Amino acid sequence: MAAVNRLRFDTGRVCLDLLATVGGRLSSNPVERLTGPARLADWLDRAGVHPGAVPDDVDDVLLRDFQALRSRLHRILHTDVLGEQVGDSDLTQLNRVASAGGPPVLLARDASGAWRRRLVEPPRPEQLLAAVAADAIDLLGSPVRADLRECEGETCDLLYLDTSRGRRRRWCSAAACGNRHHVASLRARRQTQG
Numbered sequence: 286m287a288a289v290n291r292l293r294f295d296t297g298r299v300c301l302d303l304l305a306t307v308g309g310r311l312s313s314n315p316v317e318r319l320t321g322p323a324r325l326a327d328w329l330d331r332a333g334v335h336p337g338a339v340p341d342d343v344d345d346v347l348l349r350d351f352q353a354l355r356s357r358l359h360r361i362l363h364t365d366v367l368g369e370q371v372g373d374s375d376l377t378q379l380n381r382v383a384s385a386g387g388p389p390v391l392l393a394r395d396a397s398g399a400w401r402r403r404l405v406e407p408p409r410p411e412q413l414l415a416a417v418a419a420d421a422i423d424l425l426g427s428p429v430r431a432d433l434r435e436c437e438g439e440t441c442d443l444l445y446l447d448t449s450r451g452r453r454r455r456w457c458s459a460a461a462c463g464n465r466h467h468v469a470s471l472r473a474r475r476q477t478q479g
């Protein structure tokens with residue numbers, strides 16, 4: 286699969302990883318990485334929304350609901366990063382989605398005797414959405430919010446948590462946007478010299 290379609294999980298938060306399922310959002314050809322229900326199931330599993338408990342019946346309806354939640358979270362988080370006021374209706378809807386809560390959990394031991402958090406039953410669709418909405422609430426409503434940054438990449442507006450020492454990280458990914466910037470400035474320098 287082309288690198289541009291690859292799911293990524295390097296923003297530091299589940300809710301930001303959901304925003305990263307659209308690539309090159311500021312380019313002329315943004316890439317939708319949640320291309321179908323199977324892709325969403327893969328994302329849910331790897332993002333660790335409810336580890337080891339992705340239901341079998343992830344369908345088109347849930348995919349559309351996740352895409353809608355993603356649009357809303359994009360609006361809310363970017364508005365906040367710009368220091369502007371998040372709209373009442375977005376806030377109300379976010380809180381509503383999160384209110385479905387999580388499935389009941391049990392504390393149990395696995396075969397090796399280690400503690401494991403186990404779901405009583407597979408999460409319902411609204412509980413999968415709630416987990417991601419709750420992550421955004423937790424992010425905005427906690428001191429971690431101070432580490433939220435937007436990538437400086439020309440065609441990228443991904444948000445990530447800057448936990449680097451000195452808080453000087455500029456890119457969502459040094460390998461992607463950082464490298465692109467490096468190559469572009471090198472080329473520009475050569476042109477001026479040539």
Ligand SMILES: [Zn+2]
Binds near residue numbers: 436438
């Ligand atoms: Zn970027």
